[in-house]
Amino acid sequence: MSANHGALSAHRPALRPDILLSPPLLRGPTTVHLVKDPSDGSCFAVGVREYFLISRLDGKRSTREIEVEYAAAFGRRLGDAHWHQLLTLLGSRRLLAGAEPPPASPSPASPFSGTLYRGSVRLVADADATTSKLHRALRPVLRAPALLVLLAFCLAMEVVLAADTADLARDTWWLFHQPMALLGVFTLLWLSTVGHELAHGVAARHLGGTVSEIGLRWRLPVAIMYCRVGNYRFLPRRRQQLAIGAAGAFANLLFLLPFAAWWALLEPADPTRRVLSGLLLLGSCQALVNLLPLPPLDGYTMLGHALRVDDYAPQSGHYLRLRLRDRHATAAYPDRARLLYTAYAIGSSVVVLVLAGVVATAACFLLVA
Known part of the structure; x- marks a missing residue:
C-alpha cells in the first residue's frame, strides 16, 4: 500500500496540450468549468475543485505537490481514491498526455441536412481555412486605431439617423408600397447578414478562436447564413468573447456607411433618397436589435460572457x-x-x-x- 501511495505521490500526470478549459461559469446554484476535447468536440462540466486539480496537470507538478496546493485552497487533503477516480475519468476520455485522441467525427457525406422545409447546408469544406484567408486580407483594418475610426463613423451615422427618425420612418412606410424597391432593400439586408456571420468568424480568428462551420440555414420562407465559432467559450478573456459577439452588429453598421454617405448627398425629395432612408432605418434596426440581451440574439450571448x-x-x-x-x-x-x-x-x-x-x-x- 505504501509503495503504491509513494508511486502515486511522485506521479506527474499531464493533460493533452490541446484540451480546452473554460473560465468559471455560473450554472444554477453552482460554478462549473467546461472541459472540451477539440478532436471530437466532446465537452463536459466539472466543479471548481475538480477544475483546480485538472488545470494543474501540467506534467511538471507531482500529485503530492498538487495535494499541498489543494489543501491550502480548500482546507482538506486528497486521498489516493480521489486521484484514482479523477485520473480514471480523464484516462477513459483519452484526455491525458500520451493517449491517442479519439477519432474525429466523420463529416457527413452530404453537406445537406434536414428537409426541404427546414434544414441547413455547409457552404465550404474547411470553414477555418476560409476565415483564415479573410482574416489575412482584412488584417490591416483589424488594428485598434482603424477599428476605433470605423466605430466613430458608425456612431456618428447612428446619431444623424436618430435625429431624422421621423422622416426615415415616413420614407420607410413609402418604401413598403414600392415592391421592386422593397425587394432590392431586403436583398441588400440579406447580404449584410452574410457579412455579419463572416465577421464573427474573422473576429474569432483574430482573437485566437477557431471556426468549425459556415453554411446556410433555412426555415422557409426564411434563409440565413451562419458561422459557428468552435472555441470562443474557452478564450480566457471576456473582452475577446465580447468582441467576437459584437463583430456581427459592427459589420452590419459598416455595411450601411457608404449608403449613408450617398443618402446625405441627395435632395430630400429624391426617390432614391427615400429608398436609402428605408435601407438605413431597417439596417440600423437589424444591427441594434441584435444587441438586445434576448436569446438567440448576439446581445444575449455577450451578456452571458460578460457575467460568466x-x-x-x-x-x-x-x-x-x-x-x-x-x-x-x-x-x-x-x-x-x-x-x-x-x-x-x-x-x-x-x-x-x-x-x-x-x-x-x-x-x-x-x-x-
Whole structure:
C-alpha cells in the first residue's frame, strides 16, 4: 500500500496540450468549468475543485505537490481514491498526455441536412481555412486605431439617423408600397447578414478562436447564413468573447456607411433618397436589435460572457419557478446567483415590453402619417 501511495505521490500526470478549459461559469446554484476535447468536440462540466486539480496537470507538478496546493485552497487533503477516480475519468476520455485522441467525427457525406422545409447546408469544406484567408486580407483594418475610426463613423451615422427618425420612418412606410424597391432593400439586408456571420468568424480568428462551420440555414420562407465559432467559450478573456459577439452588429453598421454617405448627398425629395432612408432605418434596426440581451440574439450571448453565466435564460426561468413555488427551494443558490437570475427575469421582461411598445408606437405613427 505504501509503495503504491509513494508511486502515486511522485506521479506527474499531464493533460493533452490541446484540451480546452473554460473560465468559471455560473450554472444554477453552482460554478462549473467546461472541459472540451477539440478532436471530437466532446465537452463536459466539472466543479471548481475538480477544475483546480485538472488545470494543474501540467506534467511538471507531482500529485503530492498538487495535494499541498489543494489543501491550502480548500482546507482538506486528497486521498489516493480521489486521484484514482479523477485520473480514471480523464484516462477513459483519452484526455491525458500520451493517449491517442479519439477519432474525429466523420463529416457527413452530404453537406445537406434536414428537409426541404427546414434544414441547413455547409457552404465550404474547411470553414477555418476560409476565415483564415479573410482574416489575412482584412488584417490591416483589424488594428485598434482603424477599428476605433470605423466605430466613430458608425456612431456618428447612428446619431444623424436618430435625429431624422421621423422622416426615415415616413420614407420607410413609402418604401413598403414600392415592391421592386422593397425587394432590392431586403436583398441588400440579406447580404449584410452574410457579412455579419463572416465577421464573427474573422473576429474569432483574430482573437485566437477557431471556426468549425459556415453554411446556410433555412426555415422557409426564411434563409440565413451562419458561422459557428468552435472555441470562443474557452478564450480566457471576456473582452475577446465580447468582441467576437459584437463583430456581427459592427459589420452590419459598416455595411450601411457608404449608403449613408450617398443618402446625405441627395435632395430630400429624391426617390432614391427615400429608398436609402428605408435601407438605413431597417439596417440600423437589424444591427441594434441584435444587441438586445434576448436569446438567440448576439446581445444575449455577450451578456452571458460578460457575467460568466451559462444558459442564462433557462436557468433564470428555472430559478424563478422554484422561487415562486417555495422560496426555501432556492436556499442552495448563492447571493450572486439569486441577484443575477432575478435581475435577468425582470430585465428581459421589461425589454420585451419596451420593444413591443416601440413596435406598436411605430405602427400607429405610420398608419396616421
